[in-house]
Amino acid sequence: RKEVEQDPGPFNVPEGATVAFNCTYSNSASQSFFWYRQDCRKEPKLLMSVYSSGNEDGRFTAQLNRASQYISLLIRDSKLSDSATYLCVALNAGNNRKLIWGLGTSLGVNP
């Protein structure tokens, strides 16, 4: 079982829709999580950090459910520019600086 698992998608939604992705992690001791976005053939860019129960930044909301060991990312009012791959990342509980990367969820927002 992968340490961080994501549905690869693709998720195709119309502009203005609300879309949510889930990500599950296997190490219950993991304390910190991140969402990165990666555009095609570009580097990953930090979208949000999730240290406690959740975080909100404009149209983006991340929630952490420790009991069920998953993190979610909600995008409201989707824009064409939100089309990207979203990477879920967990901090390795055994090493404070090593990140465990999911394979990503692909999102396409259509006009």
Place this chain on the structure above:
Amino acid sequence: DVKVTQSSRYLVKRTGEKVFLECVQDMDHENMFWYRQDPGLGLRLIYFSYDVKMKEKGDIPEGYSVSREKKERFSLILESASTNQTSMYLCASSLSLEQYFGPGTRLTVT
């Protein structure tokens, strides 16, 4: 803004060549990382460094070495390039937990 730069965006090398990939960050970050990213395999950690002249192996260090002589610079070396090292190479730096990436080097070994 954090700025991480990598020496080349695209590189083509021949099998057996020694390859140097350079990464420079301008934010005085302690930690630097080298990853490779391949379709279906995601980001895999090759080496990382928490301080000057310090290095630790990541998940896939075989065939690679690194050098960190100055805080801002972290170099990845392919001792003898092979075709299975064709990949996108990404450098990252961090002060605490969040990592910031350079634009990547797409390396092709023929």
